[in-house]
Amino acid sequence: MNNNEILYLYDAKMTNPNGDPDEENRPRMDYERDINLVSDLRLKRYVRDYLLDKGYDLFVRKMDEKSVTAEGRVKQMKDFSEEAILNELIDVRLFGATMPVKGDNKTFIGPVQFNWGYSLNKVELLESSITSHFSSDEKAQQGTIGKDYRVKYSLIAFSGVVSGKRAKKTKLTESDLELLDESMKHAIPNLATRSKIGQYPRLYLRVAYKDSETILGDLRDYIRLEEKVENIRDIKEVSLDITDLVSLLNKNKSKIDKIYYFIDERLEIKMADTVGKLSEVLNGFELVEVK
Template sequence: MSIAKRSEVIFLYDLSWGNPNGDPNDDNKPRIDSETGVNVVTDVRLKRTIRDELIARNYEVLVRDTKTDDGFLADGKHRGYDFLNEPLKSKINRMSKKEIEKVKISLDDLEQFKSNIKKCIDIRLFGCVLPSDINGANLQYTGPVQFKMGYSMHPVKLELVKGTGAFASGEGKDQKTFRQEYILPYSLINFYGVINDRAAEITGLSEEDVNILLDAMWHGTKNLITRTKAGQVPRLLINVTYKEKDFYIGELDKKIKFFYDIAGESVRAIKDGILQLQDLKDCLVRNKKKIEKVSIRLDSELKTDIDIVEEFKNI
């Protein structure tokens, strides 16, 4: 399998009457830039969406909820033990923490450990920082796939919704509990990412892995059917792969705009605006000698100023 080449990713999705990414330090409110009114979504949220989809497809994933032998949620150190070779893992499982700290991993065992870890697709994609009580078994890989924070392509409006719970507010009480939550009537979110060919050589990320990533990102977003995420719809996914090593244009997400002729806070659906792709198309055409391919996936409900697929077919 060929190692992944340098590429850029643009991914747009939207959500109506939900919470794309709550802030646990602020009553789980959707994250909003106080200066611009733009909704912000962390890259961690997108990676979690991708990992959930990969787990559902039965790929080996390192970062997932697992339990220790005594039934507790495993931390990074315990999760790492799962990927030691069998003789060393069996030995470690019979030791106390103090005994484990005196163990020094051999070079052969370390190489096998690294090889086993890289069988996890999320490590090949996103890298890891994996601590260990075993001397010499700490691992750190910079992920080839890096996303910036996602942001809405228009200002959003924060709504507070109040209601009553299903149960009594306390023993012997007739009144039900009250609840409240913060949601957004609408948000069209733009994510931008870069796939680093240099880091791909270290983690073993392949072009096939990149295709799996893009498909998991698209379908995982739609399959994230929770109370606050139900109704998420992927709208646009573009992957620009380059011929030339170490070259990329950069900030391709800034080359697209969402045009609407109403107040940004009043946008309620994808049909309320038009996605402008002309600048992006012109930019890619100017750099076409350095581009190997452009992959595009479009939702049928998305209105655009140009038919970008046909435009590229004609070039």
């Protein structure tokens, strides 16, 4: 297993990408810059939920629809050996885990890690009141009134790294990474809830290197969003300039094995001021399209 780096974009329209419990569940924001934020844990949860729905067992999961502590989850495991943990639990192979048990704590550092996501555009929040049909107690005659917070439009970008050296320690396989690719494409739209509906993946790149040393850096630094209108509300109202990203990849072409990708056809890609297809601007690389 060698190093990989990931670039992932999805958008959110009239939804709450990641509520902050300390802020009445408002979408997480950098208010100084009007930038929408999404934690890496939120993204990993999408992946875990998708894998669980596909029938894979996980360490971080609910049991019988109830939340359990790490200690409680360990007690439910029939075999607590390292071999059994890594063979049976794909989320430990991907993201690692800390398993606290008296006299036998186990810590696995996950090879797959993401930075916090942030929006490439400035984001406006929508606040509205919602009324429940159920009263807060049996004596009340009317339903309760609460607040509902959503972003009007946010194009969110994540970067990630797969450590080849740590992958060996958690027994991460190429098949596991292909499942991660699949999850990144399908998890968010397939597992939508009331607060999350309106989110769609737009771009995914996993750059697989030929060694376990190469890291080029945060790939978000090499893309630029161009807004066709003020106050964008739809993916068709932007272009993504990847000129610098393609230049970076070309300079390091000898280090790159393959590029795994998907792109939404509605996302316009620009290269040196020319609109084109992603597969065309990356035609010098071995490309694997994620299905």
